[in-house]
Amino acid sequence: MSSTLSRPRRLGLAAAALLSLTSLALSGCAGGGGASNDAGGGADNTSITVFNGATGTIAENFNPFSSTALQPTLGVIFEPLFWYNAASDDPPTPLLAESFEWNDDGTQLTIKTRDGVKWSDGEPFTAKDVAFTFNLVNETPELNTTGLAATAEATDDTTAVLTFEENSFMQEPSVLGNRGIVPEHIWKDIADPITETNPDPIGTGPFKVKDFTAQSYLLEKNDLYWEEGKPAINEVRYISLDTADAATGALLAGEVDWMSSFLPGLEKILADNEGLSYVNTPALTASIFTCSSEKLGCKGPQTDPAVRQAIYQGIDREQLNALAGGGFAATASPTLVIPDRDADWIADPENTETPANANVEEARKVLEDAGWVEGSDGIREKDGERLSLGIQTVSGYSDFISLNDAMSQQLREVGIELKPTAITYNEWVNNLNIGEYQLTLESIGLQPSNNPYYAYEKWYNSANTTPVGESALNNNTARYTNPKVDEALSVARSTNDEAVQKEQYGIIQEEIVRDMPYIPIYVNSMLTEFNTDRATGWPTNEDPYALPATWKSWDNGIVLKNITPTE
The missing domain is CATH 3.10.105.10 (Dipeptide-binding Protein; Domain 3)
Incomplete structure (x- = not known):
């Protein structure tokens, strides 16, 4: 996988393996995954299983500042202020913030945060958490991967003001859409935010960590999530597999509900499997x-x-x-x-x-x-x-x-x-x-x-x-x-x-x-496959409400909070 941009590389799948259901390599599905456990279940116990390209042993790391954090850390567990949809040219969607405004020379950004949000431990989220997050980045060069040069101040519980050294209009997406906000009451006591793996993450996102092993980890619904009625899915399991062929077999057997892979013969695969669908979002x-x-x-x-x-x-x-x-x-x-x-x-x-x-x-x-x-x-x-x-x-x-x-x-x-x-x-x-x-x-x-x-x-x-x-x-x-x-x-x-x-x-x-x-x-092509037997409401070519690739941070949270159990 490329270290620059093209993370969703081809997985080199053998076409013969894709069309055969007799040689499924499912041993990598530790615990059977959430999907198989809940087949036929109702909305109260709906679980889906995601394969986002992970192979081998999974290293536990939910530090939103870390370049090696597990993918759902950003967007599913921790949220940014706004979300930018790479699948469209729509304006950014408000998440933890409701509005923002620059001064005339681009040196000061005033952010109005969303009222009534709670962290997953029940503590209130405020603009002080926003100011703390950006000051922590500014004061810790190793965390500053976007070149941010700003100090932040919370002028009240719903207003954070970032002050830049020079005109910084073009830092807007990095500030608003590419920084997971962390709780000050937790992170102020973390001795080393650089090496911290954050095994029990406290976020504002739609899901929180329930269980972790070296082969898979389970997220459960955050009952304190700020957006009413969401998420509708109760659990999400992320799995690691030994090979790409195993992932394909797992998809065909209904053991994986969401994956992003180039599948030779995809049209035939879908024609023979009514419960599968796909979307192509070239980017x-x-x-x-x-x-x-x-x-x-x-x-x-x-x-x-x-x-x-x-x-x-x-x-x-x-x-x-x-x-x-x-x-x-x-x-x-x-x-x-x-x-x-x-x-x-x-x-x-x-x-x-x-x-x-x-x-x-x-x-x-x-x-x-x-x-x-x-x-x-x-x-x-x-x-x-x-x-x-x-x-x-x-x-x-x-x-x-x-x-x-x-x-x-x-x-x-x-x-x-x-x-x-x-x-x-x-x-x-x-x-x-x-x-x-x-x-x-x-x-x-x-x-x-x-x-x-x-x-x-x-x-x-x-x-x-x-x-x-x-x-x-x-x-x-x-x-x-x-x-x-x-x-x-x-x-x-x-x-x-x-x-x-x-x-x-x-x-x-x-x-x-x-x-x-x-x-x-x-x-x-950016092909993403879905199992619609357990969940519906996935992005489509007609409605790319998010970039659906399973490896895409931020967008994962949007997708997972918008899908609903299949009736």
């Missing part, structure tokens, strides 16, 4: 990352923008979707904005979508104009350098391996030799971060909000990159530098005027569409 742009800057130490033909443009024009995305995407992938944009969701942020309509099919003639012309001439074997060369490129992916990432194999054949027609390499996950992450690659496959998406600023700041700002050999910390790993882009980002971050921001994004888009340090392929 991650599968892309070819290029080590692009010769100045920062990148080596190889990919440092030539003409080569990157030729690759962009030379791949047949329709064929790639059929071969590697199962037909579920959506069309990407060369601007890296998600077209189906956020097209309003695209300045030039001609840059709305990537080409569906290869334009071999255009790709060849781009290379010829840049001095790349065809060699005796059809592969181009320039100044004695052969247009041969290595492309890395992770062993077991079956869809990306298929992409590499198919693109290798497609790009030979252009005169580009692609040499795929499958390596271990740890090696792949290291190479990506330090720039030890020419091309690599990765995904881009799921930033704090749908405003393109967050993707452009992360992936294109020269301040977020380093020379080859030094870690770029999963930010601008393409080593892309462009003063025009940096300046446009500076202007965009200094305002919350969307018209001004869009103007600046137009400048950025013109540059990145030409330079193409990240070459978009398609918006990868």
Whole structure:
């Protein structure tokens, strides 16, 4: 699983295992899971079982400040002030706060908190908890993963004021939607909030921890939850399995009610199992990352923008979707904005979508104009350098391996030799971060909000990159530098005027569409499967009220409090 953005990777499932019910590997379902225990039960004892990709031993950690916290910690147990739906462009939904307001220069954020909320131990939630949480982060650099530079004060029980050192409009989603609020009466006595595992978490979320083992853990309904009538489900069990095939078998046998996996032959699986449904919420742009800057130490033909443009024009995305995407992938944009969701942020309509099919003639012309001439074997060369490129992916990432194999054949027609390499996950992450690659496959998406600023700041700002050999910390790993882009980002971050921001994004888009340090392929499918025999009200393609992926923090809490027992 990727350490940058594409956590929901393909699990490499064998198609034969998916269609067979005679070889279910269910031994990893410790205790049988909540679902099987409650089959046929009514609303009073409804339980569902979730597989969110965990394999092997589960390490107990419900610390909402920890990067290794168990996934339901954020959203299911601890809540943010607001919730941002990555599946839509809707305004943020109030949770622990009801409203917020910036001062004119973006240095002070006033938050009105929700009255009447209680912690799961019965203590009242107030704005003092909000101020305590942000001050704890500000005072503890190890907890400050979002670059927050603010102090907080509770001016009364329902008002918290955050004061920033400089204009901080663009920190809004991180502050409001990406920080779990903790109870001051508990955390003020925690000696080391960095290493604390918080085994008995006290939160405001719809569920609380009931039981924990190294193979599974059980959450139960928080009877003190502030939203009337929710949740309707009594228990949620999260399980760990030995293999992905076991998860598929468990889904087919009704032992798992919610999972997010790419399943070859999904339509047939659903046709043969009336109690199963699925939703596809593409949000991650599968892309070819290029080590692009010769100045920062990148080596190889990919440092030539003409080569990157030729690759962009030379791949047949329709064929790639059929071969590697199962037909579920959506069309990407060369601007890296998600077209189906956020097209309003695209300045030039001609840059709305990537080409569906290869334009071999255009790709060849781009290379010829840049001095790349065809060699005796059809592969181009320039100044004695052969247009041969290595492309890395992770062993077991079956869809990306298929992409590499198919693109290798497609790009030979252009005169580009692609040499795929499958390596271990740890090696792949290291190479990506330090720039030890020419091309690599990765995904881009799921930033704090749908405003393109967050993707452009992360992936294109020269301040977020380093020379080859030094870690770029999963930010601008393409080593892309462009003063025009940096300046446009500076202007965009200094305002919350969307018209001004869009103007600046137009400048950025013109540059990145030409330079193409990240070459978009398609918006990868994000398939999530549900068992509707025990619960209904799951997100649908028609009503994506939350991003339903089981690995997605924050959204899990929204989904679990909105599903209802099947009658």
